Each structure stands twice: as C-alpha cells, then as structure tokens.
Amino acid sequence: xxxxxxxxxxxxxxxxxxxxxxxxxxxxxxxxxxxxxxxxxxxxxxxxxxxxxxxxxxxxxxxxxxxxxxxxxxxxxxxxxxxxxxxxxxxxxxxxxxxxxxxxxxxxxxxxxxxxxxxxxxxxxxxxxxxxxxxxxxxxxxxxxxxxxxxxxxxxxxxxxxxxxxxxxxxxxxxxxxxxxxxxxxxxxxxxxxxxxxxxxxxxxxxxxxxxxxxxxxxxxxxxxxxxxxxxxxxxxxxxxxxxxxxxxxxxxxxxxxxxxxxxxxxxxxxxxxxxxxxxxxxxxxxxxxxxxxxxxxxxxxxxxxxxxxxxxxxxxxxxxxxxxxxxxxxxxxxxxxxxxxxxxxxxxxxxxxxxxxxxxxxxxxxxxxxxxxxxxxxxxxxxxxxxxxxxxxxxxxxxxxxxxxxxxxxxxxxxxxxxxxxxxxxxxxxxxxxxxxxxxxxxxxxxxxxxxxxxxxxxxxxxxxxxxxxxxxxxxxxxxxxxxxxxxxxxxxxxxxxxxxxxxxxxxxxxxxxxxxxxxxxxxxxxxxxxxxxxxxxxxxxxxxxxxxxxxxxxxxxxxxxxxxxxxxxxxxxxxxxxxxxxxxxxxxxxxxxxxxxxxxxxxxxxxxxxxxxxxxxxxxxxxxxxxxxxxxxxxxxxxxxxxxxxxxxxxxxxxxxxxxxxxxxxxxxxxxxxxxxxxxxxxxxxxxxxxxxxxxxxxxxxxxxxxxxxxxxxxxxxxxxxxxxxxxxxxxxxxxxxxxxxxxxxxxxxxxxxxxxxxxxxxxxxxxxxxxxxxxxxxxxxxxxxxxxxxxxxxxxxxxxxxxxxxxxxxxxxxxxxxxxxxxxxxxxxxxxxxxxxxxxxxxxxxxxxxxxxxxxxxxxxxxxxxxxxxxxxxxxxxxxxxxxxxxxxxxxxxxxxxxxxxxxxxxxxxxxxxxxxxxxxxxxxxxxxxxxxxxxxxxxxxxxxxxxxxxxxxxxxxxxxxxxxxxxxxxxxxxxxxxxxxx
Numbered sequence: 013x014x015x016x017x018x019x020x021x022x023x024x025x026x027x028x029x030x031x032x033x034x035x036x037x038x039x040x041x042x043x044x045x046x047x048x049x050x051x052x053x054x055x056x057x058x059x060x061x062x063x064x065x066x067x068x069x070x071x072x073x074x075x076x077x078x079x080x081x082x083x084x085x086x087x088x089x090x091x092x093x094x095x096x097x098x099x100x101x102x103x104x105x106x107x108x109x110x111x112x113x114x115x116x117x118x119x120x121x122x123x124x125x126x127x128x129x130x131x132x133x134x135x136x137x138x139x140x141x142x143x144x145x146x147x148x149x150x151x152x153x154x155x156x157x158x159x160x161x162x163x164x165x166x167x168x169x170x171x172x173x174x175x176x177x178x179x180x181x182x183x184x185x186x187x188x189x190x191x192x193x194x195x196x197x198x199x200x201x202x203x204x205x206x207x208x209x210x211x212x213x214x215x216x217x218x219x220x221x222x223x224x225x226x227x228x229x230x231x232x233x234x235x236x237x238x239x240x241x242x243x244x245x246x247x248x249x250x251x252x253x254x255x256x257x258x259x260x261x262x263x264x265x266x267x268x269x270x271x272x273x274x275x276x277x278x279x280x281x282x283x284x285x286x287x288x289x290x291x292x293x294x295x296x297x298x299x300x301x302x303x304x305x306x307x308x309x310x311x312x313x314x315x316x317x318x319x320x321x322x323x324x325x326x327x328x329x330x331x332x333x334x335x336x337x338x339x340x341x342x343x344x345x346x347x348x349x350x351x352x353x354x355x356x357x358x359x360x361x362x363x364x365x366x367x368x369x370x371x372x373x374x375x376x377x378x379x380x381x382x383x384x385x386x387x388x389x390x391x392x393x394x395x396x397x398x399x400x401x402x403x404x405x406x407x408x409x410x411x412x413x414x415x416x417x418x419x420x421x422x423x424x425x426x427x428x429x430x431x432x433x434x435x436x437x438x439x440x441x442x443x444x445x446x447x448x449x450x451x452x453x454x455x456x457x458x459x460x461x462x463x464x465x466x467x468x469x470x471x472x473x474x475x476x477x478x479x480x481x482x483x484x485x486x487x488x489x490x491x492x493x494x495x496x497x498x499x500x501x502x503x504x505x506x507x508x509x510x511x512x513x514x515x516x517x518x519x520x521x522x523x524x525x526x527x528x529x530x531x532x533x534x535x536x537x538x539x540x541x542x543x544x545x546x547x548x549x550x551x552x553x554x555x556x557x558x559x560x561x562x563x564x565x566x567x568x569x570x571x572x573x574x575x576x577x578x579x580x581x582x583x584x585x586x587x588x589x590x591x592x593x594x595x596x597x598x599x600x601x602x603x604x605x606x607x608x609x610x611x612x613x614x615x616x617x618x619x620x621x622x623x624x625x626x627x628x629x630x631x632x633x634x635x636x637x638x639x640x641x642x643x644x645x646x647x648x649x650x651x652x653x654x655x656x657x658x659x660x661x662x663x664x665x666x667x668x669x670x671x672x673x674x675x676x677x678x679x680x681x682x683x684x685x686x687x688x689x690x691x692x693x694x695x696x697x698x699x700x701x702x703x704x705x706x707x708x709x710x711x712x713x714x715x716x717x718x719x720x721x722x723x724x725x726x727x728x729x730x731x732x733x734x735x736x737x738x739x740x741x742x743x744x745x746x747x748x749x750x751x752x753x754x755x756x757x758x759x760x761x762x763x764x765x766x767x768x769x770x771x772x773x774x775x776x777x778x779x780x781x782x783x784x785x786x787x788x789x790x791x792x793x794x795x796x797x798x799x800x801x802x803x804x805x806x807x808x809x810x811x812x813x814x815x816x817x818x819x820x821x822x823x824x825x826x827x828x829x830x831x832x833x834x835x836x837x838x839x840x841x842x843x844x845x846x847x848x849x850x851x852x853x854x855x856x857x858x859x860x861x862x863x864x865x866x867x868x869x870x871x872x873x874x875x876x877x878x879x880x881x882x883x884x885x886x887x888x889x890x891x892x893x894x895x896x897x898x899x900x901x902x903x904x905x906x907x908x909x910x911x912x913x914x915x916x917x918x919x920x921x922x923x924x925x926x927x928x929x930x931x932x933x934x935x936x937x938x939x940x941x942x943x944x945x946x947x948x949x950x951x952x953x954x955x956x957x958x959x960x961x962x963x964x965x966x967x968x969x970x971x972x973x974x975x976x977x978x979x980x981x982x983x984x985x986x987x988x989x990x991x992x993x994x995x996x997x998x
Contacts, residue, residue: 042077043106044931045070045088048777048852052944052997054110055273057090062097072273073943094720094769107931109852111772112779113719117655122243122264123613124253124550124601126488126535133611135637135659136250137711137726137763139163141242143268149850149860149922150950150991151282151343153366153375154232155239155265156181161846161864161921164726164763164785165246169968169977173289173986175366176375176405177232180968180977183246183261184728185759185787185840186819188667188703189735189975195244196257197231199265200383200397200470202492203257203531203556206230211462211500212521212564215586217418219411230496233401233466235362235379237280237345240268246763247728248707252635252663255597255619257556259667259705259732267397268349269383270358275350276943277998283342284991288335288369289953292963293886294879295900297428304898305883314428321430328432330424330884334451335985339367339374351385358383369987370420371455373408377401391477397470405462409454410984411969412803416519417449417510418458421982424451425875426882442509446882449510459503467495484539488552494529506572516582518570525562531555535599548603556595563588591671595621598630609644613637623668625700633704637661643715655715655722660708667703669736673751674698695741695750703753705732721768730759737796754795757819761787777852786843789818798831802872802976803969806833809872809908811975819975822870824908836912839978842868846921856930858948862922866965871915872908873962874969874981880904886961915965915978917958924950926993944997953988 045057053074060066062085067078080086084100093110117132119140131140141162152158156179160168163183171178183195197204208229213219243264245251251258295301302314321327329336343364351357362379379401387393413419426446427433433443433452440453470492478485499522504511506518535552569581577583601615618630642648642656675696678689711726735755741747767781794815800823802810812823812833820840823833844867850860879885880900888900895902903910926948934942958965963985968977 038079038081039100039102039104040077040079041086041100041104041106042075043108044074045076045090045108045110046074047093048109048111048772054090054093055271057088057093057108057110060087060089061085062087094718094772107774107855109774109777111769111777117719122245123250123603124535124615125533125554125599126490126537126552127548127550127601127603129603129611129613130608132641132655132657133605133608133639135611135613135639135661136709137164137246137724138250139165139244139246141244143240145848146239146242147236149862149924150952150989151993152236153177153952153989154179155234155236155242156229156231158236159242159244161783161848161862161919163244163246164765164783165761165787166244166785167787167840167844168966170964170966170986171229171968171970172407172410172984173964173967174370174373174375174405174407174410174984175368176403176407177229179229179231181263182977183244184707184730184761185789186757186975187260187705187730187732187759189737189755189757189813189819190670193260193975194229195261195263196251196254197263197265199234199468200267200492201472201490201531201533202468202470202494203529203558204230204265204468205494205496205527205529205558207527207560209462209498209500209525210523210562210564210587211460211502212523212566212586213409213418213460213502214412215521215564215566216416216502216504216519217409217412218414218416230464230466232375232405233377233379233403233464234265235345235360235377235381235401237347237362238267238360238379238381238399240266242266247663247709247730248665248705249635249637249661249663249709249728252633252665253599253601253615253617254665255554255617255633256595256621256631256666256668256702258665259703267381267383267399268347268358268360269385269395270349270351270356272351272353272356275348278345278347278349278995279998280345280993280995281342282991282993283340284989285338285340286366286369286987286989287338288331289986289988290956290963291331292961294329294331294429294884295886295888297430297883301883301889301898304901318428318430321432326430326432328429328434330427330429330451333433334420334424334455335369337367337369337371339369341366341989341991354387356385368406368408369985370408370410373406373984375406376404378403391479392473392475394471394473396472397468399468401464401466401468403464403466405464407460407462408984409458409460410982412981416504417443417446417454418504419982420451420455421875421984422446422878423449423454425879425884425982427451428883440509448513449508453508454504454510457505457508459501462498462500465497467493469493482541484537486537487534488537489534491532492530494527496525496527498525498527499523501575503575506570514568516569516580518568518572518574518580520567520570520575520577520580521564521586522567522577523562523564525560527561528557528559530557544607546605548605549601551600552598554595554597554599557592559592561590593622593671595619601635607644609641611639611641619666619702621668621702623671623674624702625669625674625698631666631702631704633664633666635661635663637663653714653716654718655713657713659711659713662706662708664704664706667705667732669700669702669751672696673700673736691746693743693746693748695747697751700736700751701734701753703732703734703736705730707731720772721766724763724765724767726763728759728761728763731792732757732759733793737794739796752796754793755791755813756793757789757791759787759789761785775853775855779850781848782845783847784843784845787840789820789840791815791817791819800833803979804872804874807908808874808877809836809870809912811839820978822872822908822912822978824912826907834907834909836909837868837870839870839915841866841915856928858924858926858928860922860924861920864917864919864921866915866917869915869965869978870912871960871962871965871967871978871980873911873913873960874979875962876903876911876913878982913961914959917956917960917965919953919957920951920955922950922952923954924948924993926950942996942998944995946993946995948993950991950993951989953986954990 347360511517564586567580734753798814
C-alpha cells in the first residue's frame with residue numbers, strides 16, 4: 013500500500029511538472045500584418061499552423077492575437093501576397109510584412125462580358141495594372157500617361173506636351189489604315205467616349221486637317237486616384253467577346269469600392285512644379301551670318317537691327333522666354349469608404365490644377381464619385397456608380413501653321429534672336445519675321461480654351477436564382493451612360509499683329525459638342541459541377557447607342573474686346589453634324605474547367621451595326637482558348653518550378669467603317685439664284701463590311717521558387733483583313749472616290765515579362781520587373797494602286813502603302829525610279845523595353861523607379877526644315893563636312909533622309925522616394941485617430957537620353973490617326989514634373 017501511494021504521488025508530480033512546462037512555453041502573440049511595399053495594414057489575412065489548423069484572421073486594421081507554444085511555425089496567407097512562415101520564439105509582438113504576389117494567380121481577370129477567370133487559369137496575355145502601379149510611384153498627369161512602360165505590346169505617342177493629355181495608344185501594331193486605331197475603353201461596364209473633340213484651331217492656322225487641332229483625348233477627364241485596376245486586352249484572341257469595336261484592343265477600367273468594416277478616410281495632397289524636359293538650343297547670329305542669310309537688299313536693315321540689339325542688351329533666348337515657365341502643380345484627393353456586409357460605399361473628390369511651361373496654358377480638373385453596393389438578400393444585389401467630371405484646358409498656340417501667325421513655336425523658329433518681342437508700356441512691338449506676328453502677343457492675348465462637363469453613370473443588378481455546391485444560375489443586368497458636353501473657344505483679337513492686315517480682323521471660333529454613349533446588356537450565367545469538371549455557360553445580348561452633335565461657328569471682323577459671334581461682320585459655319593449609331597450583339601460563351609488543370613473556353617459573338625453597309629446583317633466573331641497548368645498534375649515532380657502553364661488562344665474582332673462611308677452625301681449649290689443640292693464626288697458603298705482581325709496567340713507562364721520569379725512569354729500572329737481603302741475612280745461620272753474593302757495586313761510580335769522578388773525579409777523587400785516587346789507589320793494585299801500618304805510629302809518623309817511593305821514604312825526623296833522612293837525606315841520601334849523596381853527598407857522607407865527604353869523607329873522632324881529656313885537651328889552655323897557651307901544651307905535639297913531621324917530613347921519615366929511613419933509614432937501622437945502617414949518626393953520624365961534633335965522622339969503631330977504617327981512640327985514640348993506627396997489614412 014505504501015509503495016502504491018508513493019508511485020501515485022510521483023506520477024502526479026510528474027504530470028504537474030509537464031503541465032507547468034507546457035504552460036511556461038505557451039505564448040500569447042499579438043501583432044499586425046502589413047504590406048511590405050507601402051506598409052498599409054492588411055485586413056482578412058488568415059493565420060494558421062504549418063500543416064495544421066487555422067487559428068485566426070486579421071481585423072480591419074491588420075491586427076491579430078493567437079496563443080501558441082514556442083517553436084510553432086505560423087503561416088500568414090492573403091490573396092495578392094506571398095505566404096510567409098514565421099517561427100515563434102521569445103517574442104510577444106510580431107510585425108509581419110507580406111510581399112506582393114507578383115504572379116497574382118488568384119486575381120480575377122475579365123474573360124466574358126459578365127464573368128471572369130482566375131489569372132492562374134487564363135489562356136491569354138492580359139496585362140493588369142493595379143492602383144499601386146498606377147499612382148503609387150508618382151501621380152500621373154492623366155490616366156493614359158500612366159500606361160507608359162507598363163503594357164508590353166503598347167506603342168504610346170504624345171500628341172502634345174501640353175497639360176491635360178493628348179495621347180495615342182496602339183496595341184500590337186496596326187489594326188486599321190483609316191478607321192479605329194485606338195483601343196475601346198470600358199469603365200465599370202460603361203463604353204467610354206475617348207474621342208478627340210475638334211476645336212477649330214487648325215482653321216485659324218490653316219494647318220489643313222482637323223487632326224492638327226492639338227486637342228486632347230478624353231481619358232484626361234478621369235481621376236486616376238479612383239481606379240482600382242486596369243486590364244489591357246491587347247489582341248483579338250482576348251478581346252473577341254467585344255466584337256466589332258475591339259480591333260484595336262480593349263482597356264477595362266475598374267474603380268474602387270467600399271469594404272465592410274470601419275469607415276476609412278484617405279486624404280492625399282500632391283504639390284510641385286514642372287519645367288521644360290530638355291532644351292534644344294538655337295543658332296547665334298553675327299554680322300557674317302546676316303550677310304550670308306539675308307538677301308542683299310535687306311542686309312543693311314538687318315545689320316542695324318542686330319547692332320541696336322547688341323547695344324541695348326536685346327539678344328533674346330526665345331526658348332527660355334517661351335518655354336521657360338516653371339508652373340505650379342497641385343492635386344488634392346479625399347475618399348471615404350466603408351459600410352456593412354449589406355451596404356458598402358466609396359465616395360471621393362478631386363481638385364487638381366497644373367500649369368504649362370508656356371505662360372497662360374494649363375489644365376484644371378474637378379471630380380466627384382459615388383460607388384454604392386447593396387445586398388438586398390441572398391439572391392439580389394445591385395451596385396450604382398456615379399461620377400461627375402469638370403475639366404478646363406488652355407492649350408496655347410503650337411503646332412503647324414500656314415497663315416495668320418498662329419503657332420508660337422513656328423514664329424520663334426523663323427525669328428532671329430536679336431529681335432526683342434517684349435512689350436513696352438503694354439504695347440507689343442511688331443515682328444517683321446514669320447507671318448508678321450509677335451510670339452508673346454499671340455501667347456498673351458490669343459485664347460485656345462476647352463471646357464468639359466461630363467457624367468459617367470453605371471448600374472448593375474445581379475439575380476441569383478440558384479446557389480449551391482453543385483450549380484448556380486445568375487442573371488446579370490448592366491447599363492451605363494457616358495454624357496459629355498464640350499465648349500471650346502479660339503480667339504485672336506483684331507489688333508493683334510497678324511490680324512491687322514486682314515480684310516476682317518478679329519477671328520473667333522466657338523465650338524459646342526454633346527456626346528452620349530448608352531449601353532445595356534443582360535446575361536444569363538449557369539455554372540455546373542459534374543464530377544471533376546466545372547462548366548460555366550453564359551448567353552446574353554448587348555446594345556450600344558452613340559450619339560454626337562457638333563457645331564463649330566466662326567466669326568470674322570470683330571471689334572476690339574468683342575467676343576460675341578453675333579457682332580462679327582462675317583459669320584459662317586465651319587462644321588456641323590448630328591450622328592447616331594446603334595450596335596447590337598448576341599454573345600455565347602462556354603468555359604470547361606478540369607480541376608484547374610485544363611481550362612478551355614469557346615465562344616462567339618454576333619454583331620450588327622448601322623455603320624455597316626447592311627445594317628441588319630449579323631457578323632460572327634468566334635473565340636477559343638485552352639490553358640494547361642502542368643504543375644497541377646500529380647506527375648509533376650520539379651519543385652523548383654512552381655507554375656508551368658501553356659496556353660493557346662484564337663479570336664476574331666471587327667473594326668467598323670466611319671460614319672458616312674455607306675451613303676453618298678449631298679453638298680449645297682446655288683444655281684441661277686436658287687438654292688439646291690448636288691451629289692458629292694465621294695460615293696457611298698452599301699456593300700462595305702467591317703474590317704476583321706483574326707489573331708493566334710501562343711504563350712507560356714513559368715513560375716520559379718514558389719513564384720518568386722515569374723516569366724511570361726507570348727507570341728502572336730494577327731491578320732487584319734477587309735481593310736477599308738479609298739478607290740479613286742475616273743472623274744467623267746462626277747464620282748471620283750469610293751470607300752471599299754481592299755487591303756489585308758499582318759502583325760507579328762513577341763512579348764516577354766520577367767518579374768521577381770530578388771530579396772524579401774522583414775527589413776528589406778525588393779520587387780523587379782523587366783518587360784520586352786516588339787512588333788512587325790506588313791501589307792499582304794492591296795487592291796488599289798500603291799500610294800504614299802503624309803501631310804508633307806516625299807520631300808520630308810511620307811508613308812508608303814504597298815504590298816510587301818509595312819504600312820508604317822517611311823519613304824522619301826531622292827526618287828529612285830518613277831513612283832519609287834528611297835526607304836528610310838519604319839516609325840515602329842525595333843523593340844521596346846522597360847525596367848520597374850520597388851524597394852522597401854528600414855521599416856518605412858521605399859524607393860521605386862521605372863526606366864523605359866525604345867530602340868529604333870523613325871520620326872519625321874519637320875521642325876528642322878522650318879528652323880533651317882529661319883536660320884535658327886542649333887547647328888545651323890556649323891559645318892559638319894567641312895565643305896565651307898553651313899549646315900543649315902547644306903541640308904537644303906539633300907532629300908528626306910535629312911528629316912527622317914532616329915527616335916530611340918531611354919527615359920526615367922517615374923521615380924519616387926517615400927517614408928511611412930511607424931505605427932508606434934502615429935499611435936503615440938495621434939492615438940487611434942490616424943492609421944498611417946506617408947510622405948515623399950516623386951518625379952516624372954526626370955531624365956531623357958536620346959540622339960533625336962527635337963524636343964521629344966515620342967511626339968505625334970496628327971492626333972490619334974492610324975498610321976501617320978511619327979511627325980514633329982513645333983509641337984508643345986514635354987515637361988518633367990517634380991512633386992511632394994503626402995497621404996494620410998484615418
């Protein structure tokens with residue numbers, strides 16, 4: 013008995029000892045999970061034991077609390093971030109930093125008009141740009157300018173360096189020779205109007221085409237801070253589901269939404285300045301040059317002007333005087349978001365103002381947005397997006413001119429530096445050079461203004477008729493309206509120098525335009541799980557109506573300070589049109605998913621449009637794709653490769669004819685005092701069909717080391733057929749031109765993306781991405797005679813349209829044979845590449861940068877021709893070949909090769925350095941009122957390396973045209989921007 017008692021006592025003591033040991037080694041761990049890149053808290057992060065049960069999730073502030081023994085390995089998981097394993101030691105507080113999941117395999121990408129698919133199962137190369145990439149490095153001037161260097165396959169050109177935009181985006185080469193050359197933009201399901209609105213400036217300057225109005229496109233209206241992400245469907249295989257409006261690709265913009273939980277308030281303030289990106293320089297003048305340059309009869313006068321200028325310190329640096337402003341930039345953003353599980357909201361407001369490097373130019377924007385999500389019950393939910401935008405743009409007078417002295421750059425290019433244009437006692441001295449116009453008088457007194465009021469509204473209704481583990485049925489109804497009202501004013505006072513000599517001085521053009529896009533779609537979506545297969549079937553219809561009304565009125569002969577059209581001595585209508593277009597499409601799509609291992613999608617869209625020759629005929633646009641995730645199969649035994657996906661896709665899209673191509677218009681005529689109409693010389697074609705692009709895309713996505721390194725490789729072959737061309741007819745019948753489907757072309761290209769996290773730890777996180785892409789184009793069929801097309805002709809460089817040649821090939825004099833010119837190159841680049849880096853270090857500091865490299869490609873520097881004629885080109889006085897003739901004269905008559913120049917460049921697009929105050933600091937000084945304070949500095953276009961002799965090798969003088977995108981003629985020069993950035997989250 014005694015022995016048993018001692019044994020029992022010993023066992024009890026041993027058990028108590030074990031319990032005490034276990035209790036001593038169990039710890040209560042608290043902490044916070046943050047994003048490694050921006051130090052923002054991460055809600056909803058799951059916390060579990062490695063190979064064990066889940067323990068907890070973080071709250072809305074990223075905080076957590078768990079009880080675990082020592083040496084336990086905790087796993088932190090969140091969609092969009094790499095998992096992190098942490099071994100518990102003698103620490104009670106943990107600060108966990110999760111690095112971005114660069115592969116973004118769980119991200120849902122749009123593949124149908126009412127559905128999406130995880131990126132890990134996607135069969136196309138779709139580029140996604142997050143809000144962090146869009147505005148996280150430096151706030152962009154406009155949304156489209158934020159795409160530079162971030163989209164493989166994109167060729168982006170600046171139509172103007174003026175504040176407020178003017179950007180041309182071309183995806184995977186040429187998609188049309190005359191028609192749609194810009195992508196289709198969708199924002200929250202609304203078909204966005206991105207037209208360039210005509211202002212009439214080219215009429216005042218007699219530049220010749222409305223493409224030289226120097227107007228901005230309408231993405232400039234959007235507030236980039238409202239955007240959650242952008243998806244770029246670059247080719248027909250991805251964008252086929254959008255049918256006849258998707259030949260040039262589709263860019264889908266999704267705005268931010270509220271999340272259930274604590275109401276979050278975010279305020280950001282950006283303030284800074286901009287300055288001329290680079291100086292080109294100008295030639296100096298001396299007596300010897302004056303005698304050489306001017307004819308003998310005016311030499312004495314010019315010598316006196318020169319000597320008077322020297323004696324009065326009157327030598328002028330026109331570049332500094334005209335482009336030397338250092339204007340202020342500021343932008344204020346406020347957003348409030350939150351809600352409950354049933355009602356979520358996001359409200360934002362933006363005020364921004366950016367001045368231009370030319371005095372009296374600038375761009376202002378006001379924006380307010382409300383996004384509301386409401387869950388009525390388990391089977392009904394809806395959302396409403398409402399956005400009001402107001403912009404005001406003063407773009408000045410730059411670009412081409414043929415009369416009237418209406419281009420500041422043009423005037424400066426022909427004016428020697430010993431002329432002083434500065435006013436004396438408020439009076440501007442007359443300029444005896446360049447169309448008789450003082451450039452400062454034009455800058456200070458001319459008006460080129462455009463005001464926009466815009467409403468973008470979207471609504472979504474989802475009805476879930478069936479929801480269980482095996483099947484679901486949903487009806488998705490979506491509608492949207494984009495209403496835009498524009499008013500523009502172009503004005504030259506009657507006493508401005510260039511107007512004084514006119515018969516009716518004082519010129520005014522007033523423009524008004526209303527555009528309304530209305531779209532409605534309804535889709536029935538059925539999902540079914542059958543054994544190891546999941547089927548998603550969708551069928552629906554899409555309706556789109558676009559309506560535009562424009563009127564440009566001109567008044568000439570206005571007395572001083574009078575800007576009322578009714579007071580003009582001569583009144584005329586420059587342009588007026590009312591057009592309405594209706595599209596209707598039916599869509600069917602089937603997706604078959606075998607355990608996320610093999611995913612195939614098949615679909616077809618049938619479209620009809622009033623822009624087609626037969627408005628009631630449906631055209632079919634099919635699509636098919638397959639993705640195979642080899643690493644999902646049991647046979648895969650290569651642990652270093654964490655993802656290996658092979659993909660193939662094919663799809664067709666369309667491009668519509670321009671409004672009016674299908675009918676023969678009438679023009680007015682007065683005969684014998686009677687007013688009537690006659691048939692125009694351009695005939696309509698009721699047999700015209702949509703242009704069609706069919707694209708085969710092959711690719712592979714490979715992830716290494718648990719997707720810390722991801723390689724995406726894509727090859728595409730895009731054939732565009734039935735391209736619309738001008739068929740010239742014999743003039744005997746009175747009809748000289750007709751639009752016909754008469755050409756085919758092919759685009760081939762490769763796109764590579766290598767993204768990696770070279771290093772990731774608590775104290776240092778580094779993400780890097782390298783992009784590479786190239787495209788080649790060739791005309792494979794042309795059923796009209798070969799021709800050249802360009803504004804300035806073969807003497808300065810023009811485009812060749814001929815079978816076997818690229819439609820972006822640049823040719824010019826000397827002429828080798830009748831109709832055969834010298835080929836100087838291609839406006840498309842040999843290749844393009846970019847390198848993005850984001851580094852977070854020392855618990856709060858971050859650095860990010862984006863380098864953009866374009867190799868090759870040509871641009872036609874027509875500015876050089878004019879400055880040579882004006883004697884102001886920087887190297888005019890030099891003698892590069894030592895033949896005794898100055899360069900400015902030596903270049904005359906040497907052919908277009910003088911003006912066709914290399915457009916290669918290396919640009920530091922974006923760079924930023926930020927610091928986020930520690931959580932301890934904000935809690936100590938602001939208690940729980942402030943979640944985060946981040947401040948820093950950033951810059952855009954800080955550095956440009958290029959051999960191009962003009963201001964910018966990316967410039968495009970002719971707007972968003974399909975082919976004529978490589979011309980430079982006194983465009984508004986680009987600027988570099990410097991900003992101080994502050995963000996406060998409550």
